[in-house]
Amino acid sequence: MCHAEAMSDRNLELADFLRHARASVDPSRTGLPADGRVRRVPGLRREEVALLASVSTDYYTRLEQGRRIVPSGAVLDAIARALQLDDAARTHLGHLVGTPLPSTSSRVPSVQRVRPGLHQFLESLDRLPAFITGRRTDILASNRMARALLADFENLPHRERNYARWMLLSDEARTLFVDWDVQARAAVESLRLDAGNNPDDRATAELVEELTELSPDFRRWWQEHRVFQRTHGTKRLRHPIAGELTISYESLSLPGDPDQTLFVYTTEPGTTARQGLDLLASWVTSEKPPAVRDSSTPR
Known part of the structure; x- marks a missing residue:
């Protein structure tokens, strides 16, 4: 297919999308004054x-043509707002034109929460450590293996349920990670990325101020x-029960929750690391610790 044909198909898709979107809008919810004319179509x-x-009527008409x-x-x-498109429809409209559209979600919720289905998913990973982070690397939920x-983290005060804070300020993290300096530095760089994405977040600024004061690193x-x-990447740990471990991790962004990320730790089959995680899983099962609990933090 040549470029002109591709453009033509894209314009026709755009036209069809606009017509259907226009038909789904309730005129009474737009703020337009009633003009007394009978509407023949919805x-x-x-x-x-x-x-x-x-925009001019001629311009919009040509788009629909x-x-x-x-x-x-x-x-x-402006057209997306006029058609009252939600975020999914705005994303699709942007794809049709090749121009990304910003989300309509201008207000970031102060309380970060993990939906119940994700708690159930975490709990189902009974042999793999997994947890969910939110803004500023807050730990929002974790399973028993994690x-x-x-x-x-669930037994820590709310303000301390943060991965970067734990990594930089706890003696436990320094002892646990063989490559602590590598992992701690990565946590700092992740926090800086998040701070850049949310420059007006007060809780992030407070966390940075606290870490700046307490940690020379x-x-x-x-x-x-x-x-x-x-x-994705690897971590090297020295665990009191599981022993020496080289663990791989994968991070997955959660659709519908752009501020939340799922982390899952895995090991290669047949390795001493896999044996160590299996040993830890057996210990967790025998100890019967509490199931996954919500670590949502009111920030």
């Missing part, structure tokens, strides 16, 4: 969408302005 008229989006027009990001955003391998690494997104 939804908004083309001229009403144009008025709400502050599948003409070869590429709207700017500002125009596309609490046995790392730390029982944090001060040094923070001043380097390096950022790091933990997607």
